[in-house]
Amino acid sequence: MKLRRTMMFVPGNNPGMLINAGIYGADTIIFDLEDSVALSEKDAARHLVYNAMKSINYPCEVAVRINHISTPFGYKDLETILAVKPDLIRLPKAETAADIKEIDELITAAEIKHGFLPGSINMMAAIETAKGIRNAYDIAAASPRMVALAIGGEDYLADIQTSRTKDGKEFFAGRGQLILAAKEAGIHAIDTVFGDVNNEEDFIAETTRIKEMGFDGKSVVNPRQINIVHEIYTPTEKEIDHAQRVIAAYEESLARKSGVVSLNGKMIDIPVVKRAQRTLAYANAVGKYKGGETL
Template identity: 35%
Template sequence: MRPRRSVLYLPGANERALQKASTLAADALVLDLEDSVAPDAKESARRRVCETVAAAPYGRREVAIRVNGLDTPWHDADVRAAAEAGPDAVVVPKVGSASDVHAVEATLADAGAPEHTTIWAMIETPAAVLRAEEIATASDALTVLVLGTNDLVKELHAETVRGRAPLLASLSWCLLAARAAGKPVLDGVYNDVRDTEGFEAECVQGRQLGFDGKTLIHPSQLEPCNRVFSPSEAETDHARRVVAAFEEAMAEGRAVATVDGRMVENLHVEQARRILALAEAAQAH
């Protein structure tokens, strides 16, 4: 299991940020060629990002390149350059349908991308939310869904508020699609880097909803994000006791067990084993 608790966007035009990232406690890094890069810096940022990825300075961290959207003049060159650099993934903004996924997949194949380079699709529009299952199941090459909540708020004519009530239907719909497809799904960013309390509350909400992790815009958000999306010691201890009790029950010919006065069935054991796998993956990272 590969942890994706914290997925940090890095501006592709900022060489210092790209260098510093090798010291950060992020599970994954997204080297950005889209929103953080001005039009006149697109080509130089592309070269810098691809050279950085090819040099592989980030150790165990998962590394992705966010390309410009399919409807932009930079998209094709971005994808082809990324294919040559060979990141773990190419993050594609504003994916709207299965055909968009197929188009990126075809370009990667034509450009000779290695097998380990997969596609992460960003869900950022109402149309994409409504087609989330279609997108999630479009290809085995698509391995992760990423919520683009800023764009979604804009497209919905909604407001950015604590608790994200205007987005809950969309978040839940995308989670359903991801889980039905067996794909990980990442929560969107939190814009106010000074609001640590609000950020942590949104991390807690994201984990409670079922997200695998959260996309981030600043290194200061890494510690609380990793902490919230990691199983606590109490959760890990309880999970171990659930597995042990159930295995003991099975050895004695019983189909259920009891832990802390609560009945334990196979579904609880599956949840417990997932928690233990997450804890092990997080500790190894």
């Protein structure tokens, strides 16, 4: 099971942060060539990320957020970065399937040029406008390279003309539609960043909320946020125990050729079994469960 609980942004023009980016335990690091880089330093960030990726063996998935291909920087970003084979290209401000298809073709050409395995470079898209949300499924399904959709918070809020609230009601529509689009396409849904890094209480509340909504992970901007997200996404012992008992009851009913399964008086049907299987697979992937034992 591929985990993308945390996708940590790393400013592309900061050598110290680039070099140390792999040590904090994020599932994915995203080297940023876009919003965190001044217009006058786009070339410098591109060279820095290229050389860091060429010489450092990062222990996690490495993504690069390029500038959009409608800017003067996007194509040059792709040409430079694809030569060092990122795991993932993240397109910001995605609004149409055509954006994704064009980048897919450029990646295909780069894979041939550099002798990389065809299809080995993945893509994800950040949706940051109402138009992008409306086209979310088409964007998600535009290429077999697509592995995730993310919602880009601040631009999205500016586009729909609202602002942040404590309980996140401004994101209800966008998050809801993005999750449905991602799940229908069979890819990950990633939530936006929480920029107030000193406000741990609200960060925990927001992360808990988006996990319950169905998001597979969250973009983070500070290493301090990583363990908090991972802890929230780790199944509890109680959840693991329940999942084990659901599966045991289901298997027992199969052995008895019984059509009806129940546990503690509650009926268990196939979706409940599937959820239990996912809980155990997830617990296994995060190192909390192995061979029938909770670790």
